[in-house]
Amino acid sequence: MNTDTTEAIVFTLLFATVAGLGFAAARWRRPDTMDDIDEWGLGGRRLGSWMTWFLIGGDLYTAYTFVAIPALVFNVGAAGFFSLPDLAIVYPMVYLVLVRLWSVSYAKGYVTTADFVRGRFGSRTLALLVAITGILATLPYIALQLLCIEAVLKTMGVDGQWPVVLAFVVLAGFTYRSGLRGPTVIAIVKDTLVYLVIIAAVLYIPFKLGGWGDIFDTAGKKFSGESSGGVLLASNNQLNYASLALGSALGLFLFPHTSTGALAARSRNVVKRNMAALPVYSLIVGFIALLGFMAVAAGVTPLMRDNGKPDNNTVVPLLFQQVFPHWFTGIAFAAIAVAALVPASVMSIGAANTFTRNIYMEYVRPGADKAHEARVSKVASLLVKFGALVCTLLLDPQFSTDFQLIGNVIIMQTLPAVALGLFVRWFHRGGLIAGWIAGMGSGLWMLYEIPNPATGHAHFGGSAFPLSKIGLSTGMPVYAGMLALLVNLVVAIAATVVCRAAGLPDGVDTTRPTDYLADLPEPAHGPVADTLRTPAEPVAAAVAEGPASEEQHR
Amino acid sequence: MTQNRTATRTHRSDRSPWNWLLLVAAVMPLLTFVYNSDRPRLAGIPFFYWFQLALVVFASLCATCVYLMTGRGGPNREH
Numbered sequence: 316m317n318t319d320t321t322e323a324i325v326f327t328l329l330f331a332t333v334a335g336l337g338f339a340a341a342r343w344r345r346p347d348t349m350d351d352i353d354e355w356g357l358g359g360r361r362l363g364s365w366m367t368w369f370l371i372g373g374d375l376y377t378a379y380t381f382v383a384i385p386a387l388v389f390n391v392g393a394a395g396f397f398s399l400p401d402l403a404i405v406y407p408m409v410y411l412v413l414v415r416l417w418s419v420s421y422a423k424g425y426v427t428t429a430d431f432v433r434g435r436f437g438s439r440t441l442a443l444l445v446a447i448t449g450i451l452a453t454l455p456y457i458a459l460q461l462l463c464i465e466a467v468l469k470t471m472g473v474d475g476q477w478p479v480v481l482a483f484v485v486l487a488g489f490t491y492r493s494g495l496r497g498p499t500v501i502a503i504v505k506d507t508l509v510y511l512v513i514i515a516a517v518l519y520i521p522f523k524l525g526g527w528g529d530i531f532d533t534a535g536k537k538f539s540g541e542s543s544g545g546v547l548l549a550s551n552n553q554l555n556y557a558s559l560a561l562g563s564a565l566g567l568f569l570f571p572h573t574s575t576g577a578l579a580a581r582s583r584n585v586v587k588r589n590m591a592a593l594p595v596y597s598l599i600v601g602f603i604a605l606l607g608f609m610a611v612a613a614g615v616t617p618l619m620r621d622n623g624k625p626d627n628n629t630v631v632p633l634l635f636q637q638v639f640p641h642w643f644t645g646i647a648f649a650a651i652a653v654a655a656l657v658p659a660s661v662m663s664i665g666a667a668n669t670f671t672r673n674i675y676m677e678y679v680r681p682g683a684d685k686a687h688e689a690r691v692s693k694v695a696s697l698l699v700k701f702g703a704l705v706c707t708l709l710l711d712p713q714f715s716t717d718f719q720l721i722g723n724v725i726i727m728q729t730l731p732a733v734a735l736g737l738f739v740r741w742f743h744r745g746g747l748i749a750g751w752i753a754g755m756g757s758g759l760w761m762l763y764e765i766p767n768p769a770t771g772h773a774h775f776g777g778s779a780f781p782l783s784k785i786g787l788s789t790g791m792p793v794y795a796g797m798l799a800l801l802v803n804l805v806v807a808i809a810a811t812v813v814c815r816a817a818g819l820p821d822g823v824d825t826t827r828p829t830d831y832l833a834d835l836p837e838p839a840h841g842p843v844a845d846t847l848r849t850p851a852e853p854v855a856a857a858v859a860e861g862p863a864s865e866e867q868h869r
Numbered sequence: 870m871t872q873n874r875t876a877t878r879t880h881r882s883d884r885s886p887w888n889w890l891l892l893v894a895a896v897m898p899l900l901t902f903v904y905n906s907d908r909p910r911l912a913g914i915p916f917f918y919w920f921q922l923a924l925v926v927f928a929s930l931c932a933t934c935v936y937l938m939t940g941r942g943g944p945n946r947e948h
Binding site (some may be wrong): 588597 | 883892896899906910914917928933939
């Protein structure tokens with residue numbers, strides 16, 4: 316593939332502009348200081364409906380949806396469409412959950428889900444487990460974003476490592492400087508670019524390929540000649556489809572970066588309104604997934620990787636290159652690259668906040684001041700990205716969607732403590748810890764047992780676990796995350812009963828039922844809201860000090 | 870301070886019969902046997918695909934409905 320000059324210039328200009336915006340974002344609604352985790356890590360908790368929509372949309376709808384999902388559809392057909400039901404059910408499912416999480420975090424000054432677990436179950440160990448889970452689960456997800464940027468560059472004819480390294484440095488730089496303001500501001504540009512490209516693609520490509528009917532008929536013919544895949548689900552694949560959709564949806568808002576987006580909202584109503592408005596993005600995702608079929612109909616052949624296997628991530632970039640004029644291809648490629656930057660940035664901030672609050676401040680340097688806390692977060696955001704780079708080397712699944720799905724298996728194990736914990740305080744902290752160990756153990760074992768048919772690797776090759784491996788006489792696979800969560804819940808319930816019967820001391824719940832309904836008393840901003848927080852609890856105290864006390868720390 | 874919050878919380882709760890709508894919206898897309906068919910097609914798009922796209926719109930409408938019927942109360946109304 317030759318580098319086209321027009322395409323490269325448009326891409327570079329757009330990418331550089333966006334990167335510049337990311338650095339300049341530190342000045343947007345400039346805080347008194349950036350040396351405060353509420354400012355750096357949550358954008359001051361002041362985002363209104365629109366900015367929250369852009370931010371959550373920006374970090375949920377990643378290059379994963381733009382590149383990896385259509386690549387999966389390109390290869391397996393209908394089964395790759397699972398991300399649409401996933402994104403259809405997630406908002407009604409988490410509507411009540413997120414609102415409660417927002418309230419209790421606002422009332423208590425929590426920054427992470429692990430903060431909440433610590434306050435709710437009075438267990439440092441459980442909070443540490445939740446924190447570690449969140450960080451681990453984020454790494455493969457960030458790795459996926461880097462792979463998507465690589466695929467775009469490769470399609471443009473830019474080989475070698477340095478462009479990816481450059482993109483990585485830009486990402487790390489503006490995240491370090493601007494914190495959550497960086498991706499929030501960029502997200503607006505990202506969404507404009509993405510909507511432009513996708514609307515053009517959905518109107519123009521079917522027109523060029525002879526209409527939707529022809530696209531699906533061509534795809535149907537292609538899949539009927541193959542052993543697997545199809546325009547509809549095979550009968551033994553329906554359970555996996557539904558379990559993937561449900562599992563992905565259950566895990567989605569447990570990731571540190573997604574809860575970060577929700578906590579940055581200004582009020583309960585902002586969260587609620589977003590649950591109604593975010594599905595607009597899901598519609599776009601549906602059409603993006605259909606790009607996979609368009610690529611089939613257009614006869615796209617993916618580029619090869621160094622090891623001689625096809626790089627499926629290049630399918631969508633190649634399709635764009637084939638049908639669009641050069642200047643528009645440049646815009647489309649910039650859209651994909653920026654769509655990878657925004658979430659990668661929010662993810663590293665989410666993971667960094669978690670590391671700082673729940674590992675560093677808790678175990679390494681308790682009582683460090685706010686400036687110190689913010690500084691550690693910034694450095695941690697760099698380290699997290701290096702961890703992601705390592706992930707790209709260690710994991711080699713058949714489809715890069717599995718990076719996300721593997722991360723999701725891991726993050727789902729925090730569901731009993733975080734999501735159920737928001738509603739009921741029945742579980743014993745010992746029970747939750749036992750459940751986590753069982754769920755994580757079984758989840759990782761299942762992932763280890765899944766081979767990659769394409770490369771011949773025997774382990775970590777995907778996320779669909781064949782039920783025949785645990786002795787069930789069926790050819791049906793199911794999403795490993797759902798099975799692991801089931802194990803987790805059963806063990807957590809059993810161990811809770813055992814802990815209670817044995818009379819083991821349970822942790823103290825420092826939250827009150829009313830905290831879960833707390834809201835702004837009136838449309839207030841920053842400092843006013845700060846004075847209304849409850850300063851009684853230790854976790855809250857760190858944040859509730861308010862901007863006034865910062866000067867003396869500096 | 871505490872009195873202030875108590876005053877706002879007396880008429881606010883998460884409970885509402887409207888929340889059942891959320892459950893319906895969350896369960897529908899999981900019933901693969903309902904929509905796993907090619908026809909009827911819409912503008913050439915198989916039923917499997919356009920029906921799931923329609924379910925996204927449905928989910929959004931449900932969330933909007935619940936928000937309008939339950940969410941906006943209290944003195945913290947925003948514009």
